[in-house]
Amino acid sequence: MNSTDLPRLTVRSPADLIAAVPYLLGFHPADSVVVVALSGSRITFAARGDLPGEGDPHEPAGHIAAVTAQQGADSATVIGYGTAARVTPAVDAIRVALADAGLTVLDALRVTDGRWWSYVCAQPECCPPEGTPYDPLASAVPAAAVFAGQVALPDRAALAAQVAPAGGxxxxxxxxxxxxxxxxxxxxxxxxxxxxxxxxxxxxxxxxxxxxxxxxxxxxxxxxxxxxxxxxxxxxxxxxxxxxxxxxxxxxxxxxxxxxxxxxxxxxxxxxxxxxxxxxxxxxxxxxxxxxxxxxxxxxxxxxxxxxxxxxxxxxxxxxxxxxxxxxxxxxxxxxxxxxxxxxx
Structure with a gap:
């Protein structure tokens, strides 16, 4: 799991939040679950973990919820990146763990192939069952993040390449x-x-x-x-x-x-x-x-x-x-x- 002190970014919609996450983490997540915590309307904390494998998703969920609760946050949104079969159990476990820790879960999303789905909203007019397409470039968030000096690398491997050996x-x-x-x-x-x-x-x-x-x-x-x-x-x-x-x-x-x-x-x-x-x-x-x-x-x-x-x-x-x-x-x-x-x- 990783976390960071965050820049001030204005987020007005799920698409804005999805566009912000790579800049909050420093790279575009994949096969991951991300918790974005807020105090009032301000994002105060972001944490990412790998999607659990075949084992029990509740143990990592309990840890990430406990860490989030220690940040002085009062609410959070959970975002899973990957297929429904892998994301849904992980997101459900974290939603329960966050609620047990006293945090309000504002939304829970799944992101795959340029679309997002909400586990909280059941209104087809705003959250259709086929998912909602989104374009990160249509959001003002990336420009604001870059202006604030934030970088979003293509993936975690690109981040690891920054510390790869280059001696010889x-x-x-x-x-x-x-x-x-x-x-x-x-x-x-x-x-x-x-x-x-x-x-x-x-x-x-x-x-x-x-x-x-x-x-x-x-x-x-x-x-x-x-x-x-x-x-x-x-x-x-x-x-x-x-x-x-x-x-x-x-x-x-x-x-x-x-x-x-x-x-x-x-x-x-x-x-x-x-x-x-x-x-x-x-x-x-x-x-x-x-x-x-x-x-x-x-x-x-x-x-x-x-x-x-x-x-x-x-x-x-x-x-x-x-x-x-x-x-x-x-x-x-x-x-x-x-x-x-x-x-x-």
């Missing part, structure tokens, strides 16, 4: 050179520097500052610069320094996306988690989700990725960390450590 043999060679450089750094550290901790942090802070500066100037990092930064980020004080200096700015998201794409698989845990954090803070929950999927596939026990995955799963709004890092890092560190201890038992 030259990055592998750069990672090997970084290993040798690290060995030399630790060998040169004074005996008073326990395990070379100060040398590592000093080098990490310098590498991050230089890399961020070059990226802001529009310069592409060399393979050696990127490999060295990624290796130093495996040292937690360096990772936490980078975390403290990462927020939801466009430059943060672009920087960590480049580092994640080019990094060697064994070094993606920190940059991928930092990209997920930047994307979540920017309201790009879907991008955060695909970044975390990539990290946790390679590093299933990485505590920061698990912490961020939990934030997304519970639908915690990015506004909860307004004032970052002063308001969030100590508590986040404690939560990450507790989760790591639980998984090690």
């Amino acid at each position: 043999a030259t990055m592998r060679q750069a990672a090997e050179r970084a290993d040798r450089r690290l060995t030399d750094l630790l060998a040169a550290a004074p005996s008073t520097d326990l395990l070379g901790g100060r040398a590592l942090r000093t080098s990490g802070v310098a590498a991050l500052r230089a890399s961020r500066g070059r990226h802001r100037d529009g310069e592409r990092l060399t393979d050696d610069e990127l490999a060295w930064l990624c290796l130093l980020l495996t040292h937690l004080p360096v990772r936490d320094h980078a975390w403290e200096h990462t927020d939801g700015r466009d430059e943060d998201t672009a920087f960590w996306a480049e580092v994640l794409r080019r990094a060697e698989p064994e070094l993606i845990a920190a940059p991928g988690s930092l990209l997920a954090f930047a994307a979540w803070r920017a309201g790009q929950g879907a991008l955060a989700a695909v970044a975390l999927e990539r990290v946790l596939t390679e590093h299933p026990d990485y505590s920061l990725a698990l912490l961020l995955e939990d934030l997304l799963r519970r639908g915690v709004p990015p506004s909860r960390l307004d004032g970052w890092p002063a308001t969030g890092l100590p508590r986040a560190r404690r939560r990450a450590k507790r989760r790591a201890r639980r998984r090690s038992r």
Whole structure:
């Protein structure tokens, strides 16, 4: 499931809402169920999940309803994308779960092949049994969303492609050179520097500052610069320094996306988690989700990725960390450590 802090979009009809959903999520959903929650007349939250398989649809329905109820919403609309055989059980389960959670279900829709059907309206003059055709381009919503800086990619695969590996043999060679450089750094550290901790942090802070500066100037990092930064980020004080200096700015998201794409698989845990954090803070929950999927596939026990995955799963709004890092890092560190201890038992 993914969620996001949302732009202000004016929605006056089911067709407008259907046109808005790809911009609320960041991509056009397929084989999905989406809940759009409102507080009064304002959309406050959107969440998407895959349509359930052959199992019980009530378990994911209960989770998505509980998360939606935590957003301060008082009503919601459910939209299923796919065939009636798959969509109807999922939508019915979520409608019941939302009602049980105290939310008013304004409408429940199914969208397939350029038509929508309502599970709530039974009036053939406005909701014909053959479905209502809609044209997203006829709605003012996409233009307003684009003006607000929102993007709707063709599908979730296109989103995942933004974090797909793009390293290659030259990055592998750069990672090997970084290993040798690290060995030399630790060998040169004074005996008073326990395990070379100060040398590592000093080098990490310098590498991050230089890399961020070059990226802001529009310069592409060399393979050696990127490999060295990624290796130093495996040292937690360096990772936490980078975390403290990462927020939801466009430059943060672009920087960590480049580092994640080019990094060697064994070094993606920190940059991928930092990209997920930047994307979540920017309201790009879907991008955060695909970044975390990539990290946790390679590093299933990485505590920061698990912490961020939990934030997304519970639908915690990015506004909860307004004032970052002063308001969030100590508590986040404690939560990450507790989760790591639980998984090690």
